[in-house]
Amino acid sequence: MASGGPGGGQGGAAGKVRRGVPCALGRARLGSLRSHQCVLLLAGLLAVCAFYYMGSCRETFSSATRRLKESRAGGTSGPAPAPASDAPLAPEAKAKPADGLSAGAAELDYHVLMMFTKADRSPALQAKGRTALCSLLSLAKLDEQEVLNVHFVSEEASKEIAKNLLRELLPGVTFKYKVIFHDVGVLTEKLFPVVEAMQKHFSAGSGTYYGDSIFFLSIAMHQIMPKEISRIIQLDLDLKHKTNIRELFEEFDNFPAGAVIGIAREMQPVYRHTFWQFRRENPQTRVGDPPPDGLPGFNSGVMLLNLDAMRQSALYQQLLEPAALQQLTEKYRFQGHLGDQDFFTVVGMEHPELFHVLDCTWNRQLCTWWRDHGYGDVFDAYFRCEGHVRIFHGNCNTPIPED
Template identity: 95%
Template sequence: MRRGASASSPRLSLLFLLQVIFHDVGVLTDKLFPVVEAMQKHFSAGSGTYYGDSIFFLSVAMHQIMPKEISRIIQLDLDLKHKTNIRELFEEFDNFPPGAVIGIAREMQPVYRHTFWQFRRENPQTRVGDPPPDGLPGFNSGVMLLNLDAMRQSALYQRLLEPVALQQLTEKYRFQGHLGDQDFFTVVGMEHPELFHVLDCTWNRQLCTWWREHGYGDVFDAYFRCEGHVRIFHGNCNTPIPED
């Protein structure tokens, strides 16, 4: 009791229960070895590279390693600055359309315009790699909502984790990535957009402008544009985040 307060003073008591559990990445990777091995083959630049580390692929099968009583997870990068209550982001789960298993924002650079170059050349009318609102620019995994129950129940999603299905998908789109799990979500999203709830760009306002200076300055702003009050800044590629 604080000094000067009587026992009968009206007070509001709030009790927060917080449980922190640390997981050994090596143990988790062992459990998902077939999945992670296939992902590394298609979505990393090789062993020893940054996105070649197994930790960048655990999100795709988190539903297989988390206890069944955990039904939803928000997964966040460390280079973020939050401008609103995280509860508002959690409420986005309520906006998932039927069949969706993951909430994720679009990529805000033309990285997948570049990565899908061969498919785009062979399919000049495709929307793959084009900017929003009509194009399919791919996803950025800096902010993700994983509906673990939906992932467990989706026969389609489970099938897409199988090495054979993954091989077929990457061959169809002539895809070889280097950005870990977001490459998987991106190529799956080209074929099965119904599996995703697309978050507004203000939930993952990416700040990196690398591709503006590396061959895509003429189209960069079409990808980078984001209107509205920013709720999460993402300082990807070591970009400084604006001060308050």
């Protein structure tokens, strides 16, 4: 979590200890009562740190970024020192050698990331976050050596709301966990140079390009996250989990050679509509057609990002270049507005080998908007999904079943 504590509470508590009960003075006239009060205040301060930092009073990602920048500016060429850790709830988690992360380590990290921004302005978003977190945490079952790392991308106000949610939901969790907050402003600053060129193809308008950069986070996640994180699952907030999140991580083992991302198909004729010009010029194309034989595009509500594979794939790196992207969007006559989802969809038309297609039950989308807007005759071919649903996705504010 971000340093500084909730609302500056740590600084205030420490100040009271220094001014009201100067423990280090050792004056006999304070008596045993004030010594006892000092101990209680210090214990309370440590408890606040232990709770709000969810077992990881560590250097944050944002502060680490600043430290690395300062280190580079100072001309240091070696690796940066490891971040400090004060009284962690769980031991520092490492990955098993089989996972391709840190050889010789005893523990295995699982990483999930959620965007949680502007929640202070939206009670509906807060309710979605509660549903998503409650269902994920209540059904998660991990082995003793496994650690769930929950990443939030937030600004200050939303971070405080997330902390309150976690205060309600984390008690009773039986597995090891860590919670990490990433400042949305810091990430946007890092993302903008990488994704600026693609935003003209996949954003709704040109007036908010800088702010829109955060909606392309998954595309450049391999450049943003520390090298120690090799795999991460990015999840939308409008989800309800129906099974153990650990089972979703097992899908990484099903990636074919060369695949870098696991993602489910779009379950509406969104891209049948968006690719209309290309489809008219190429009447035999499968682009935009429904499954199982068509290419309906992707939905970014649930994404498995193999960061190591993204870092190592020369093809994926090439596709991030403005010239390559321009060529693709011109070929497919594409202009979108859905951020990373559009990028992965266009890339998937040309390079399906980069993707592991998740079963629809891992992202059972519920939105039916396109059924009532010109595509009722073909809608069911896209919307059909058989099997036990493992994650419901209430996209376009569609209610999620209670049971």
